[in-house]
Amino acid sequence: xxxxxxxxxxxxxxxxxxxxxxxxxxxxxxxxxxxxxxxxxxxxxxxxxxxxxxxxxxxxxxxxxxxxxxxxxxxxxxxxxxxxxxxxxxxxxxxxxxxxxxxxxxxxxxxxxxxxxxxxxxxxxxxxxxxxxxxxxxxxxxxxxxxxxxxxxxxxxxxxxxxxxxxxxxxxxxxxxxxxxxxxxxxxxxxxxxxxxxxxxxxxxxxxxxxxxxxxxxxxxxxxxxxxxxxxxxxxxxxxxxxxxxxxxxxxxxxxxxxxxxxxxxxxxxxxxxxxxxxxxxxxxxxxxxxxxxxxxxxx
Ligand SMILES: NC(=O)c1ccc[n+]([C@@H]2O[C@H](COP(=O)([O-])OP(=O)(O)OC[C@H]3O[C@@H](n4cnc5c(N)ncnc54)[C@H](O)[C@@H]3O)[C@@H](O)[C@H]2O)c1
Numbered sequence: 175x176x177x178x179x180x181x182x183x184x185x186x187x188x189x190x191x192x193x194x195x196x197x198x199x200x201x202x203x204x205x206x207x208x209x210x211x212x213x214x215x216x217x218x219x220x221x222x223x224x225x226x227x228x229x230x231x232x233x234x235x236x237x238x239x240x241x242x243x244x245x246x247x248x249x250x251x252x253x254x255x256x257x258x259x260x261x262x263x264x265x266x267x268x269x270x271x272x273x274x275x276x277x278x279x280x281x282x283x284x285x286x287x288x289x290x291x292x293x294x295x296x297x298x299x300x301x302x303x304x305x306x307x308x309x310x311x312x313x314x315x316x317x318x319x320x321x322x323x324x325x326x327x328x329x330x331x332x333x334x335x336x337x338x339x340x341x342x343x344x345x346x347x348x349x350x351x352x353x354x355x356x357x358x359x360x361x362x363x364x365x366x367x368x369x370x371x372x373x374x375x376x377x378x379x380x381x382x383x384x385x386x387x388x389x390x391x392x393x394x395x396x397x398x399x400x401x402x403x404x405x406x407x408x409x410x411x412x413x414x415x416x417x418x419x420x421x422x423x424x425x426x427x428x429x430x431x432x433x434x435x436x437x438x439x440x441x442x443x444x445x446x447x448x449x450x451x452x453x454x455x456x457x458x459x460x461x462x463x464x465x466x467x468x469x470x471x472x473x474x
Contacts, residue, residue, distance in 0.1 A: 184294075184351045186264040188213060190281060192254070195298055196270035197223035198326035201231070203268075204248040205240075206355040211261030212254045214271075220254045230327065262288040266351060268320055270298040278302065279310035286311035294344055296320040300372065301425065303365035304337025314339035318348045321369055322357075330358045333369045367429070375413075379422065382410035383441045393461050411461035414444075415454035419461075423448045 185208060189200040192214035200212040200223075214220050231245045255261055267285055271277055278297060285295055294316045297307055308317035318340050323329035332352045336345050345361065352359040362369060368376060382396050391399075397409020414422060423440045430438040440448075447453070447460060454460030455468060463471045 183354065184265040184347060185209060186266075187211070187351075188261045188264045188267045188289075190214075190258075190267060190269045190285070191271035191298075192216075192219045192223040193270065193272075195322060195324060195326055196268075197227055199268055199270060199298065199322055200252060201227045201248060202326055202355050202357075204252040205244065208251065208355070209264075210252045211264065212252060213258055213261050214254075214256065217256050220256065224254060258284065259288060262293075263290065264293060266294040266296060266347070268296050268298055270322075273299060273301065275302055275306060278307055282307055282310040282317075286313060292316075294318065294347055296348060298322055301367055301428070303367055304335060304340060305365060308337050308339060315341040316344050318344050319365070319369075320348055320352065323371070330356075331360055331371065332357045333371065334359050334361045335365050335369055336362065337365050376422075376426075379410045379414065380441070383443055386411075387441065387443055415460035415462055415464075418454050418456055419444060419447045420453045 187203050187208055188211040189196045189203070190213045192200070192212050196212065196214070200210050204210045212220065212223065214223070228249070231240065231248075234240045235242050235245060253261065262285065267289065269278060269281060269285075271281060278299065282295055282297075285293075289295070291313070295311060295313065296317075297304070297319050298321060299307070299319060300321065302319075304314075304317050304319055308314035311317060314337065317337060319333070319335035319337075321333035321335060323331055334345060334348045334352065349359045349361065360370060366373070378400070382400070385391050385396055386393060393411045397411050400406040400409040408416065423444050426438060426440040426444075430436075430440070432438075451457060452459045455464055458464050458466075465471055
């Protein structure tokens, strides 16, 4: 794809990684009128992304949320390839590959070699900050995190995280892109692991577990207070069951191994759930139990 700029705005993007996040980010960009390349090392992931995206879009057409013409146009703007070289002539790259720092750094080094000098490189990482990745490239001023939320087709917030060397022009272009695709940019002024939303979510979760472990209130009481007094759509235990108790455990364990700070270690309650294989809805049991239809039966 040749680089084509209109008033400095992003017209062509490459999304690297066609998993849960990358596939939806790609179609969001295509629906907004951008030319999109979707790259993955695994051809099966591209096939799956194509099938799942077409399936989702058919449902949206059936519900009257989008027209068939809009969707056809979007797919006509979306190219999928396992050859990175076919897709790198773009204004901006959104990396959404597996959450392994060395894989991301290697990919950014390659993108730096292959992309035009003006291309902005962005990571959708949930935990790595720009300063951990930007120096794999010779353009740390053109490096930024664009943190989408799951499911990216639905969730409006995108955190824009600048590293110490990210230029103002890069942040402006990132904000511009987020708005262009119909999302809401939330800009951080300094990088910090976990960014804003997940840090606050984690603090709420830790406090909820502390209250439970201290014997102050039951799982149900804590969830009910969060829903009815604070207006949360779900209580912290309900949410952990939904997202998978192991996911939060692994994130905290990794952080603890990095910092050695006991405050970062997973709680005894969460550790016990993970060791017992009670990971939430996906195993039929977590903080609550669920029947075969996924309906909640009772707290465990
Ligand atoms: N899942 C979430 O809720 C969520 C939310 C926000 C951000 N993120 C972040 O998004 C990124 C992707 O997460 P996901 O849940 O979509 O993962 P996923 O496992 O669903 O997909 C990752 C994809 O990356 C591909 N891949 C691996 N190495 C690659 C490489 N070198 N080049 C190209 N493709 C490669 C894999 O084949 C796979 O298709 C991670 O950095 C994660 O932290 C995830």
